[in-house]
Amino acid sequence: MPTGVPIEFRGVSKRFGSVQAVTDLDFTVQPGRVTGFLGPNGAGKTTSLRMLLGLVTPTSGTATIGGRDYRSLERPVAVVGAALEAASFHPGRSGRDSLRVHALAGGVDAARVHTVLDTVGLTDYAGRRVGGYSLGMRQRLGLATALLGDPGVLVLDEPINGLDPEGIKWIRGFLRSLAGEGRTVLVSSHLLSEVHQTVDEVVIIAKGRLVHSGPLSSLETMTGGAVVVDSPDRAALLVALHAGGLAGKASRDGIVVPGADPAAIGHLAFRAGVELSALYRESGASDLESSFLALVGEEGAL
Amino acid sequence: MSPFAAALRAEFTKTFTTRIWWILLLVMFGYLALLAGGISFGLAGLNSARPELAQQGGEGSVAGLPLALVAPVVYSLATAVGYVFPVLLGSLAVTNEFRHKTLTPTFLATPKRGASLAAKWGTMLVLGALYGVVALIGTVGVGALGFAVFGLDSQLGDGDIQALLARAVLAMALWAVVGVGLGVLVPSQVGSIVLILAFTQFVEPILRLAGGFADWAGEVARFLPGAASDSLVGASIYSVISGSGVAALEWWQGGLVLAAYAIALAALGYAVSWRRDVT
Numbered sequence: 001m002p003t004g005v006p007i008e009f010r011g012v013s014k015r016f017g018s019v020q021a022v023t024d025l026d027f028t029v030q031p032g033r034v035t036g037f038l039g040p041n042g043a044g045k046t047t048s049l050r051m052l053l054g055l056v057t058p059t060s061g062t063a064t065i066g067g068r069d070y071r072s073l074e075r076p077v078a079v080v081g082a083a084l085e086a087a088s089f090h091p092g093r094s095g096r097d098s099l100r101v102h103a104l105a106g107g108v109d110a111a112r113v114h115t116v117l118d119t120v121g122l123t124d125y126a127g128r129r130v131g132g133y134s135l136g137m138r139q140r141l142g143l144a145t146a147l148l149g150d151p152g153v154l155v156l157d158e159p160i161n162g163l164d165p166e167g168i169k170w171i172r173g174f175l176r177s178l179a180g181e182g183r184t185v186l187v188s189s190h191l192l193s194e195v196h197q198t199v200d201e202v203v204i205i206a207k208g209r210l211v212h213s214g215p216l217s218s219l220e221t222m223t224g225g226a227v228v229v230d231s232p233d234r235a236a237l238l239v240a241l242h243a244g245g246l247a248g249k250a251s252r253d254g255i256v257v258p259g260a261d262p263a264a265i266g267h268l269a270f271r272a273g274v275e276l277s278a279l280y281r282e283s284g285a286s287d288l289e290s291s292f293l294a295l296v297g298e299e300g301a302l
Numbered sequence: 303m304s305p306f307a308a309a310l311r312a313e314f315t316k317t318f319t320t321r322i323w324w325i326l327l328l329v330m331f332g333y334l335a336l337l338a339g340g341i342s343f344g345l346a347g348l349n350s351a352r353p354e355l356a357q358q359g360g361e362g363s364v365a366g367l368p369l370a371l372v373a374p375v376v377y378s379l380a381t382a383v384g385y386v387f388p389v390l391l392g393s394l395a396v397t398n399e400f401r402h403k404t405l406t407p408t409f410l411a412t413p414k415r416g417a418s419l420a421a422k423w424g425t426m427l428v429l430g431a432l433y434g435v436v437a438l439i440g441t442v443g444v445g446a447l448g449f450a451v452f453g454l455d456s457q458l459g460d461g462d463i464q465a466l467l468a469r470a471v472l473a474m475a476l477w478a479v480v481g482v483g484l485g486v487l488v489p490s491q492v493g494s495i496v497l498i499l500a501f502t503q504f505v506e507p508i509l510r511l512a513g514g515f516a517d518w519a520g521e522v523a524r525f526l527p528g529a530a531s532d533s534l535v536g537a538s539i540y541s542v543i544s545g546s547g548v549a550a551l552e553w554w555q556g557g558l559v560l561a562a563y564a565i566a567l568a569a570l571g572y573a574v575s576w577r578r579d580v581t
């Protein structure tokens with residue numbers, strides 16, 4: 001079983017002519033975990049991953065895999081598996097032949113071609129020319145290419161894009177199992193909600209700069225979570241909250257109180273004699289999403 | 303296996319898993335067979351229809367021209383006319399990578415960019431030789447048939463002709479890698495196809511024609527790639543059409559000049575496009 005090695009970005013910057021795409025990126029991706037690399041469109045995710053993979057030369061800084069430059073790896077395909085955006089295939093070549101070419105170039109046993117086709121569920125379409133593939137099929141072929149060398153490190157750029165719900169469910173479980181085997185898994189996305197069920201760690205960038213990195217739970221504690229509370233008598237509830245020093249905002253579901261503790265609100269209502277019809281912590285997803293948006297918020301817009 | 307050897311195997315598989323290599327090959331074969339057949343059947347037919355012409359030329363002549371001159375010109379149509387096909391193949395091998403963004407997987411598997419370009423170069427050298435063999439099957443096969451049908455000597459037993467055929471294969475191999483060089487220098491697919499067609503069908507023929515008018519121009523013109531190729535092969539329909547006063551290069555000099563073009567273009571293209579960022 002191949003084991004993962006850390007990915008390290010150290011002071012990485014990239015300028016394309018007059019466009020400063022990435023600025024002084026500094027973070028580490030650990031093996032055995034799924035790390036989400038998040039940021040809005042144009043944040044610099046793809047550029048950063050391409051620098052890691054030796055496709056783009058950084059203006060300054062280094063991006064390494066297990067301490068080594070990608071271009072210095074002996075058999076890179078067996079160390080790092082990468083899938084960068086859909087459609088980097090010759091449309092006139094079949095899916096199977098595309099994998100065969102990559103296996104030959106990467107010095108990988110040809111038998112792996114069948115294995116990975118099977119893994120991603122493309123066996124039935126492998127003989128078709130890629131030009132006739134759907135977006136989801138190309139996405140799966142990209143993943144198959146990444147898995148070809150059975151690498152300890154996986155770098156996937158927006159792998160969920162274009163997959164059907166079943167495919168999304170499958171890839172989530174699959175990424176988790178890869179990390180469970182001790183591999184390093186770095187997955188980019190512009191939507192936290194797309195990956196929050198999958199990732200253990202997040203690295204968030206906006207406008208080419210790192211804005212946050214840490215475990216997924218670090219996003220929860222940032223806003224402290226919002227509590228939704230409701231009463232048949234909303235006016236009385238609002239007064240009670242106000243008296244307790246809490247500010248609530250009415251919404252369709254009830255009154256949303258950011259950064260509060262449900263127990264404390266329950267106590268306030270009980271003391272004020274206000275009947276409650278609902279009291280719960282807002283679901284993790286939308287909560288995380290709001291911290292994500294807060295982080296990339298004004299920074300994030302293109 | 304070294305990265306170069308692995309990339310070489312991958313490049314061969316790349317070539318044979320898409321259709322363009324055999325489409326170009328078939329078109330080239332048909333075109334050359336038609337051309338060579340037209341000339342050999344035409345001249346040989348004329349020869350038997352007009353006995354006075356045969357009389358005048360004497361033994362070993364066709365339509366009044368010595369066969370030892372006509373046969374190599376017919377056979378060398380393989381290179382003199384057919385060379386544009388390996389050039390196109392070589393350039394497409396490169397420009398397809400840019401056009402379909404397959405440089406990403408190519409460089410992921412072979413991050414040493416020099417090795418990956420060298421592998422393409424080596425693969426196309428072999429493919430060009432294959433094109434050379436097929437081109438000669440077209441010109442020699444049909445051309446010799448035309449002479450033989452009318453009872454003329456095809457000259458194929460001649461050692462000089464056999465050497466010419468071998469050098470023609472080498473020339474076609476070199477033309478394919480000239481195509482690789484052009485492809486990296488002009489990665490735009492449309493751009494390089496236009497450049498190749500314009501240069502081979504228009505610019506170079508005119509320059510070589512101009513070379514026939516002044517010695518200094520002829521001096522320069524013999525170093526043009528097409529002229530160098532004709533020198534390497536040792537015969538060409540163009541040399542017959544536009545006899546320049548300046549002596550052509552020796553065959554080995556022509557070979558070296560053509561090889562120099564192939565290497566220089568690839569080296570220049572490497573710097574211009576191949577080692578660039580892939581985004």
Ligand SMILES: Nc1ncnc2c1ncn2[C@@H]1O[C@H](COP(=O)(O)OP(=O)(O)OP(=O)(O)O)[C@@H](O)[C@H]1O
Nearest residue numbers: 016019021040041042043044045046047048190581
């Ligand atoms: N070759 C290039 N030349 C000029 N600018 C570029 C080039 N490649 C990327 N950029 C710029 O760099 C910035 C980052 O782009 P990048 O593709 O890395 O973003 P991203 O985070 O992957 O976005 P998305 O979510 O849309 O895929 C953008 O402003 C983009 O326009």
Ligand SMILES: [Mg+2]
Nearest residue numbers: 045046047157
């Ligand atoms: Mg991107």
